[in-house]
Amino acid sequence: MKILVAYYSRSGNTKKMAEAVAEGVKQAGVDADLKDVSTMNVDDLPLYDAFICGSPTYYGLMAAEMKKLLDDSVKYHGKLSGKVGGAFTSAGGIGGGAETTVLSILEALLIHGMVVVGEAGSFHYGPVAIGEPDEKVLAACKKYGTKIADLTKKVINET
Numbered sequence: 159m160k161i162l163v164a165y166y167s168r169s170g171n172t173k174k175m176a177e178a179v180a181e182g183v184k185q186a187g188v189d190a191d192l193k194d195v196s197t198m199n200v201d202d203l204p205l206y207d208a209f210i211c212g213s214p215t216y217y218g219l220m221a222a223e224m225k226k227l228l229d230d231s232v233k234y235h236g237k238l239s240g241k242v243g244g245a246f247t248s249a250g251g252i253g254g255g256a257e258t259t260v261l262s263i264l265e266a267l268l269i270h271g272m273v274v275v276g277e278a279g280s281f282h283y284g285p286v287a288i289g290e291p292d293e294k295v296l297a298a299c300k301k302y303g304t305k306i307a308d309l310t311k312k313v314i315n316e317t
Contacts, residue, residue: 159310159311160188160189160190160191160205160207161188161189161190161191161206161207161208161210161303161306162190162193162206162208162210163176163179163180163190163191163193163209163210163212163303164176164193164194164198164209164210164211164212164224165192165193165195165211165213165224166194166195166212166213166221166224167194167212167214167248168214169214169248171214171248171287171289171290171291172212172246172247172248172287173194174290174291175246175248175287175291175295175296176192176212176246176299178291178296178297178299178300178303179210179212179285179299179300180192181300181303182299182301182302182303182304182305183210183303183304183306183307184303185300185304186303186304186307186308186311187307188307188311190303190307195223195224195227196223198227200227200230200231200233201233203234203238204234204237204238207241207242207310207313208241208242208244208306208307208309209241209243210243210244210246210302210303211224211228211243211245211267212224212245212246213245213247213259214247214248214249215249215256215258218254218255218259219255219258220247220259220262220263224263228263228266231266231270234270235269235270236270236271238270238272239271240271240272240273240313241270241272241273241313242272242273242275242306242309242310242313243264243267243270243272243274244264244267244274244275244284244302245259245260245267245284246260246285246286246299246302247259247260247263247284247285247287248287248288249286249287249288250288250289251288251289256286256288257283260283260284263284264283264284273309273313277302280298281302285299285302
């Protein structure tokens with residue numbers, strides 16, 4: 159079982175979050191690959207049981223680099239169904255569109271037929287950082303990685 163944590167980061171904030179998400183996946187006993195979307199190939203996606211996407215928030219949307227990966231993933235439409243997915247983002251300020259960014263990523267994953275999970279506590283749709291991620295956000299990222307890894311184990315064992 160293997161989970162991809164794919165991210166784009168210009169300032170390093172989203173990368174720090176991605177590293178924490180991957181750490182959470184590994185803490186759950188699942189292999190995690192951490193990849194910058196600008197260096198990966200869309201053909202990698204079917205090789206994973208789950209993937210978690212992280213992007214900075216630009217004008218309330220994901221970065222073009224993440225959007226390109228998701229646009230290119232149409233090549234595998236129908237072949238990613240049943241896999242587990244998630245999303246996280248970093249934004250420049252409160253009210254800067256962080257939730258809409260996470261939701262836009264989740265929408266693409268849902269269109270693929272992927273399984274996503276929410277959080278009843280804080281960070282309902284996925285972890286969000288305002289500026290550089292603090293300890294609370296990094297802890298939420300680790301928890302998110304663990305939660306997705308645990309869900310992936312359940313989904314894989316039931317199929």
